[in-house]
Amino acid sequence: DTAVSQTPKYLVTQMGNDKSIKCEQNLGHDTMYWYKQDSKKFLKIMFSYNNKELIINETVPNRFSPKSPDKAHLNLHINSLELGDSAVYFCASSHPGRNTEAFFGQGTRLTVV
């Protein structure tokens, strides 16, 4: 059973389009995240949700809108895609009350052409 699953794994789209990435975790964690990994492998947090509530928004353009319908799901919708949005997007989850690690999904490689 996959702990944190993202779909799709690859996404190629044209500039100006709107796209969504879905994420689900079956670990029972309360906290979920979206991270962006650039071409140099640097990981930057975008959003953090705790029990469906937005906790952290790291100055991400408002073209990016996360949505958490329940604590097991955190989806990412991106409007008006730009070339600079090309990256690998990782969903992750963790239990906030313990010294536990974050569990990561396989990533979604977004390419904007």
Place this chain on the structure above:
Amino acid sequence: GNSVTQMEGPVTLSEEAFLTINCTYTATGYPSLFWYVQYPGEGLQLLLKATKADDKGSNKGFEATYRKETTSFHLEKGSVQVSDSAVYFCALSPFPGFNKFYFGSGTKLNVKP
């Protein structure tokens, strides 16, 4: 503030060589420390962790010791294998419930037969 600094890569070693990847951190509290590994085309996997000073995390022959006096968490392995070729990330969580993990920039390891 909170941050993680890793040695820049790539690091290229021959099989069976000794590996050290340096990691130092800055944190406002008593963080938990992690090493993650990312194999090509995959997500991040936890390699090891340490949650308090002087703890040693270990897994698959890799080790790292939480050194509060030097604010370091260096990754070591006595004898690397070709299969260890990957990108390694040092990370910290400032305290349980902080809802954010800080990552270093990643160090790419290439092991040659």
